[in-house]
Amino acid sequence: MDSLGRNDEDRLISIITPVYNTEGVLYETATSIFNQTFFNFEWVLVDDGSTAPITRTILKELAEKDNRVKLVTHSVNKGLPAARNTGIRNAVSPFLFFLDADDLIDPVFLEKAFLFLSANQEFSFVNSYVKGFGAKEYLWRGGFHELDVFLKENRNTSCFLARKQVLNEVLFDEDLKEGCEDWDFWLNAASKGFWGFTIPEFLFYYRRSENNKWATLAGQESLAKIEKQLTVKYAAKLANNFPTPKLTSYSLGKVASRTEVPLLQLSKNKRILCVLPWLKIGGIDQFNFNLLHGLKEKGWDITVVTTLQDEHPWHEKFRELTSDIFHLANLGDEFNYLSYLDYLIESRAPALLFLSNAMFVYNALPYLSKKHPYLSIVDYLHCEDVGWKNGGYPFFSAFYSDFITKTFTTSNDLKSLYIELGGAAHKAEVCYINVDTNQIKPNDKIRRERRQVLGVRSDVPLILFVARLTAQKQPHVLVETLAKLRKKNSDFKCLVLGDGPEKDEMLRLIHKHKIKNEVIFTGSLPNEEVLAYMDAADIFFLPSKFEGIALSIFEAMAKGLPIVGAKVGGQAELVSSDCGYLVSPSDPDSEASEYARILAELISEPNKRNQLGENARKIVEGSFELALMVNQMNSSFSNLKRNGEICQSVQYREYEHLLNQMIALEKENIQMKVKVESRLVKTIYRYEKPFQRLKKIYTKFHRVISK
Structure with a gap:
């Protein structure tokens, strides 16, 4: 394979992998490397004195397969730190990436790491969150952001991208053959002013084996000894003195230089x-x-x-x-x-x-x-x-x-x-958003199962509200409607699926109106669960303040539910009198009264709501099938053409500068708003008690003079 040509200057990253008697899993590691979207790399495989013939065979095969593979050999086993240092000395690239022979990386890890260090010059290293697999599966969110926690324990793995010039000053301690060499590396780097950034994504897959050398009593004692040594070695230098590099940013009155990122062109498929x-x-x-x-x-x-x-x-x-x-x-x-x-x-x-x-x-x-x-x-x-x-x-x-x-x-x-x-x-x-009626359709078996889970009898009408709990979806109107509906002596339950900033206020209103027995609240659920609960429902209710056309209404209609919603946006283009009711916007109390009237009617007339639901299903099957949307978009996308003249560099660079000024101003505006709001809250809190006392005095005084 001749991926980029054979010139060393083409290699922007050197991947360094120590190998010692590694067998089949090395193929998996190789696959994850060769599948990277970033391909301007060399892969330095350091054979650390392997004695297994199969390992040497695999290494030779990989070197012959791709000219980016460089094989370096130790005559005897020297240990991980020495093997990594050998890789550093043999690397030709300005950036070095460390990956052990049995671990894997996400296809975009190299590219994201390279983009970050190219754009943020104060940082020396970059890594990511970790996903453990193999003998133990887990998610690890430790990283550079934890700073002096590193004095107590290592928060990083040994998979990271580094600037090569930093590694001229910081190497792995070859005396630490039994482990913790990576922990020592991080503390040593920090003591010399070098630090990094952890991308908050799970881009590194760490293979856990059954044999954990620290799991035994002897292992724990050895680890405790090393911990003590490292604390003594670095505590004085790093106590409250961890380096804190800053992200490259823009500020008013300053033109920050932008680092150009070398282009790595992928295949030009559609x-x-x-x-x-x-x-x-x-x-x-x-x-x-x-x-x-x-x-x-x-x-x-x-x-x-x-x-x-x-x-x-x-x-x-x-x-x-x-x-x-x-x-x-x-x-x-x-x-x-x-x-x-x-x-x-x-x-x-x-x-x-x-x-x-x-x-x-x-x-x-x-x-x-x-x-x-x-x-x-x-x-x-x-x-x-x-x-x-x-x-x-x-x-x-x-x-x-x-x-x-x-x-x-x-x-x-x-x-x-x-x-x-x-x-x-x-x-x-x-282009309507539409719905996949082949996948989303009524299911009587799921209906019975979910109603049993909810504890709702088969003869009790179940109203379903599905939405993010924001002002747009008007959860307060939902609660007011249910309160009015209960006063009509209607026997019903309402299932509320969703979460958001209005949740606490909604729950307060539910308590205020004493309708806790009528409302079942689950919070936000995956779409698959939402669809299952649609099977359990009898009526779909969404009193939005504004909408385009809510996707949840498309889905509810595909499930054969009658719709009660708001006549806003384009919803009348989907919901007609054949399948439901739309209420024109007014004040919240009037809306709630009208919604309650409609819901009471549907609750009392099961045959009518069943017919509306059947009609709803037919409407989306006939005119709003998902495949129609995809075909329309694909056809339009495939036929789009745009021809333009390339603008002179100075023009778009000037606009870029103006855009950055706008961003900076908006950030300052947000910061000022936060400060003002904070002061306002403090002022209100400060004077709230005196105000309440004055209010009580005034109330008593008013009662006296009223007599």
Whole structure:
């Protein structure tokens, strides 16, 4: 295999792997290395005096298979520290990556680590969270962020990327053959002012064996002895003095230099680069997954980028579609996002950039459009966000429509709004999010099982509310509706699935109205569980303040449920009087009264709600099947063409500078807002008790004079 040519200067990373009598698992390690998206590397295999013939055979085979493999041999076994140091001395690259012979790495680990160190010059090392496998499975979130905890115990593994010049000053202690050489390495590096960053993702897979040398009593005694030695050796130097390098960032009045990242161009298959805010449970995220899943089946390669700091609970779900996932917030400050996006566009050569609710990218569109004039840029609008930035993403899409090739909307209603806001009518196209009716359909067996789990009798109507508990979904209207419904002497239960910032207030209102016996609250659940509980339900209820068209309504209709919801956004394009009821927005109390009236009617008329549910299923089967959405998007994407003139460098660099100024101002604004809110809270707290005392005095005084 001749991957990059044979010149040493092509190798940006040297991977160093000590090998001693390792057998079959070395093939697994090799596969994880050769599958890296970053391929400008050499692999330095240090045979540490192996005596097993099979090991020498495997090493020779790997060296012959790929010209990036360099084999270095010790005549006798010298131990892990010495083998790593030999690898360091034989490495030719500016960055060195350490990986043991039985461990594995995620396909994008090298690339992410390289991007981080290239963009953040103060850091000497970078590693990641750890996923243990083999004899013991676990997740490890230890890392560089724990600083002086390292004086008590080692928080890192020996898999990391380092700058080579740092390793001219810090090597592994070859006397520590029995272990803890990595712990000593980190403390030694810290004592000389070198430290690193832990990417908060599980990119390193550490193989655990049955034999743990520290598990025996003798092993524990040996470990305790080494711990004491290291504490004595480094405590005085590092007590309250761990290095704290800073992420490269932008500040007003200063033009920070940006490090250019060398280009690593991947194959130019049909690829979509999808930019999202996060990967988490929600209707929009489920749509994104459904779309990308459908496109993958039609031959598209997929790269996913997120822009907001988040736990990304659906990372593994999206990883079923692609391992090429980049959480930009995990790689440093927002200052570097443009560099990262540039790099990903140039290295992946996508046919199009697809964005959904990604605010940073909207603001960067003038830059990206000019920098990449042949890249088609497509966005998808889900709903108007009432009360946020002039209507939210429809406003920004319309504002930047000159730089967008195509805009899709969830409904005709949203398309009209987009055009009213100044968007280009000829670029707008309606594409309903739809639902997979082959996968989502009623199941009587699951219905019986789930109602038994919930403790709900078969003859008791079950109302289902599924949503993130935010002001948009109006959980307070839900509770007020249920309170009014109970006053009508209706026999019912309501299952609430969801979580969010309004949860505590919702629970308070449930307690206030004394309807705890009518409400079953489970919190947020995976989509598979939500669908199972839809089988248990009789009515789907969602009193949203604003929507595009809620995905949960599509799913509920596929499950054969009648719909009671809000006549907002494009929901009337899906829900008609044949399958449910939509209530026009008004004040919360009036809405709750109308919802309660409708629900009471459906509770008392089981035949009617069953007929509405059957009609709902037929409507989505006939006009809103998921395959229609995927086919429409795939056809449109495949036919998009954009031709533009390459802009002079100075123009997009000037815009880049302006964008960074805007980001810095927004950060300062947020910081000031936090300070003001903090002072306000303190002031309120300070004067709350005196105010309450004055209120009591006034009340008594008012009673006296009223007599």
